[in-house]
Amino acid sequence: MAMRIGVMMGDPAGIGAELTAQVLAGGTMSKGTGVVIVGDPVHLARGQLVAGTKINVEKLEGVNDVEVVAGNISILPQSLDDAANYPYGKSKPEGGRYMLDCLETLLLLFREGRIDSICFAPLNKHSLKIGGMETADEGDWLTKRLGYAGHTAELNVIEGLWTSRVTSHVPLRDVADLITVDGIVDAVSLIDGVLKTAGKSNPKIMVAGLNPHAGDNGTFGKEELDVIGPAVQLANQQGFNTKGPFSPDTMFLSAKKDNYNAIVTMYHDQGQIAMKLMDFEHGVTVLGGLPVPISTPAQGSAFDIAGKGVANPGAMKAAFKIAEQMGAS
CATH class of the missing domain: 3.40.718.10 (Isopropylmalate Dehydrogenase)
Structure with missing residues (x-):
């Protein structure tokens, strides 16, 4: 057919x-x-x-x-x-x-x-x-x-690396309050499902931190300890192949080096700037979910x-x- x-x-x-x-x-x-x-x-x-x-x-x-x-x-x-x-x-x-x-x-x-x-x-x-x-x-x-009525999100793809985000078109000052355990797990679940649709049987998914150096054990913010870390644990308990939170300033280097299929970012520009710098001429948007x-x-x-x-x-x-x-x- x-x-x-x-x-x-x-x-x-x-x-x-x-x-x-x-x-x-x-x-x-x-x-x-x-x-x-x-x-x-x-x-x-x-x-x-x-x-x-x-x-x-x-x-x-x-x-x-x-x-x-x-x-x-x-x-x-x-x-x-x-x-x-x-x-x-x-x-x-x-x-x-x-x-x-x-x-x-x-x-x-x-x-x-x-x-x-x-x-x-x-x-x-x-x-x-x-x-x-x-x-x-x-x-x-x-x-x-x-x-x-299900969960949907805009996903971005360059050179085999996919990104999704927990928050999207919202003011930066509101991001921390909008990040929840359920929201992160939903973002992981959505990109996992789309990657499986695209032919990846067990997608390897990275989850970003929010703060500089992923908070450095709470020194620069506690979202990684209170929200993002527990969300990664829950995602793994639900069967997703997920690790994090990773430091936002080096996560794209780690993703390429360690062959991750996807990164779940916390807000719009955290992923978009890096993806467009990597290869703007070949970037793709997928309406996931x-x-x-x-x-x-x-x-x-x-x-x-x-x-x-x-x-x-x-x-x-x-x-x-x-x-x-x-x-x-």
């Missing part, structure tokens, strides 16, 4: 269509994979023109025609107003609505068993907001649309270079390969 991936080309004002064209034309897709793109055929054609590619794409009539087979690329049309003249580099409500419509259709295809995973090119949150997205971000929007595997490049929509043919497809290629791996489980 084919690995069936639903693809969305991202913000039409950005680099998404040209990235999509490069990935699908450049040998990234495995022989056993089939793809259905949801979007405007003109949007794809513009991306191909910029990327200098020529993909053989089957145009479908409607959802009932979607039957993804290995080696085949099809497109399920989703209309974008005046797609041929849509301006690069500018957020517009029409583009936001178009992206939301494409994502809605991809979720429908998953519910109907027509695709196994989703990979979308870079979105733009402002475009989504002015296009009608009422949630904080696309992850919350997808969770709401799926009617999913959802019923459908979803991956996307960690880079933005890059309005400043859209349409110029200089966008690096490395992160989109990596996101597509992760969608293949996770959809196969």
